[in-house]
Amino acid sequence: MHENRIYLSAPHMSGYEEAFVQKAFATNWISTVGPQLNAFEQAVAEYAGAAGAVALNSGTSAIHLALRLADVQAGDTVFCSSLTFVASANPIVQLGATPVFIDSDPESWNMSIVALEEALYDAYRAGVLPKAVVVVNLYGQSADYDPILELCNRYGVSVIEDAAESLGAHYKGKASGTLGRYGIYSFNGNKIITTSGGGMLVSDRLEDLEKARFWATQAREQCLHYEHKESGYNYRMSNVLAGVGQGQLKVLDDRVARKREIFESYRQALGKLDGFIFMPECSYGRSTRWLTTLTIDPEACGLTALDFVHALAELHIESRPVWKPLHAQPLFEGCRYYRHGQTGTSDRLYHTGLCLPSGTGMTDADMERVIESMKTIYKRRRSEIKSGR
Numbered sequence: 530m531h532e533n534r535i536y537l538s539a540p541h542m543s544g545y546e547e548a549f550v551q552k553a554f555a556t557n558w559i560s561t562v563g564p565q566l567n568a569f570e571q572a573v574a575e576y577a578g579a580a581g582a583v584a585l586n587s588g589t590s591a592i593h594l595a596l597r598l599a600d601v602q603a604g605d606t607v608f609c610s611s612l613t614f615v616a617s618a619n620p621i622v623q624l625g626a627t628p629v630f631i632d633s634d635p636e637s638w639n640m641s642i643v644a645l646e647e648a649l650y651d652a653y654r655a656g657v658l659p660k661a662v663v664v665v666n667l668y669g670q671s672a673d674y675d676p677i678l679e680l681c682n683r684y685g686v687s688v689i690e691d692a693a694e695s696l697g698a699h700y701k702g703k704a705s706g707t708l709g710r711y712g713i714y715s716f717n718g719n720k721i722i723t724t725s726g727g728g729m730l731v732s733d734r735l736e737d738l739e740k741a742r743f744w745a746t747q748a749r750e751q752c753l754h755y756e757h758k759e760s761g762y763n764y765r766m767s768n769v770l771a772g773v774g775q776g777q778l779k780v781l782d783d784r785v786a787r788k789r790e791i792f793e794s795y796r797q798a799l800g801k802l803d804g805f806i807f808m809p810e811c812s813y814g815r816s817t818r819w820l821t822t823l824t825i826d827p828e829a830c831g832l833t834a835l836d837f838v839h840a841l842a843e844l845h846i847e848s849r850p851v852w853k854p855l856h857a858q859p860l861f862e863g864c865r866y867y868r869h870g871q872t873g874t875s876d877r878l879y880h881t882g883l884c885l886p887s888g889t890g891m892t893d894a895d896m897e898r899v900i901e902s903m904k905t906i907y908k909r910r911r912s913e914i915k916s917g918r
């Protein structure tokens with residue numbers, strides 16, 4: 530580890546966290562029940578404008594429970610955005626269901642409406658409608674929910690909103706995570722706020738949330754002895770970590786503002802380089818710009834996104850390609866995939882996409898270092914091309 534290494538999105542404590550954690554220690558609420566947990570759930574629900582929330586040990590657990598609430602069982606089908614982190618789809622397979630992957634729209638980078646419509650229509654005709662659609666909000670930007678909900682309502686299919694990357698974003702004035710029947714957030718270390726690790730399930734269906742809370746605590750029936758009728762999980766968040774979350778939530782709006790500022794700085798400094806196109810922001814909402822992402826056309830630039838990843842790594846700067854689409858993962862070989870148009874979107878975004886360091890804890894000097902490094906790598910290649918190499 531290099532002492533001056535710049536990370537993609539490192540945890541960024543506000544200074545408010547320790548007081549909440551101290552309270553948990555002082556009152557001995559160290560485990561998976563306690564006032565921090567209740568307060569954190571309530572605060573997130575209020576922030577999002579959801580009726581309720583259940584704090585869990587990860588965003589992945591939240592997806593798993595949302596799928597169970599949507600009655601996903603072995604042999605069922607579940608649609609899922611293809612351009613996403615594997616955690617969006619792992620719980621589908623772990624429930625014994627089969628994922629069908631849906632391509633991205635080039636404007637939003639999120640679920641393509643035309644591909645979804647085609648997939649739903651085919652499923653309807655074949656008599657095997659999916660139990661749910663997992664819609665991902667990528668890199669802090671909301672998917673286009675009006676047409677998605679219209680389609681899913683038409684076929685009676687539940688929408689699970691994977692808002693792991695978009696806490697703090699909006700869609701037509703509504704908080705990201707509250708558009709589907711169930712929404713999930715992640716507080717993993719790289720997300721916009723963190724509890725060191727954790728997640729949250731939000732919904733307006735309070736009975737369903739009660740059920741999720743029950744499953745998350747080993748599905749223990751209300752008896753003195755240990756009585757079990759259903760299979761549950763050990764998925765609850767620790768009260769200590771909920772304290773970290775309370776402190777982090779206080780600065781969420783500042784973090785969104787800073788993430789957006791970071792994106793604008795990059796765009797202003799690098800947006801005119803040949804072949805560089807920054808991720809668009811759709812007019813229907815406000816992105817958090819969780820990660821600054823762009824595509825680099827290698828024909829125009831002379832370098833691929835991956836060339837930049839490697840060259841930045843040599844300068845102790847962490848960057849990443851855009852998510853490799855799940856339909857192209859060996860893990861999901863053989864799964865069905867609905868492409869957007871003739872050529873598709875997500876494969877192109879994967880091959881040309883770059884995520885730049887976007888941690889809100891970065892100093893202006895760190896930002897400058899990344900920008901200057903990008904320019905240097907670019908110019909070096911330009912002069913090589915000029916001299917015919």
Ligand SMILES: *Cc1c(COP(=O)(O)O)cnc(C)c1O
Nearest residue numbers: 587588589614616617693715717
């Ligand atoms: C981070 C992430 C998750 C998983 O969240 P964890 O808290 O790490 O389990 C799920 N979906 C997406 C899109 C993510 O980025």
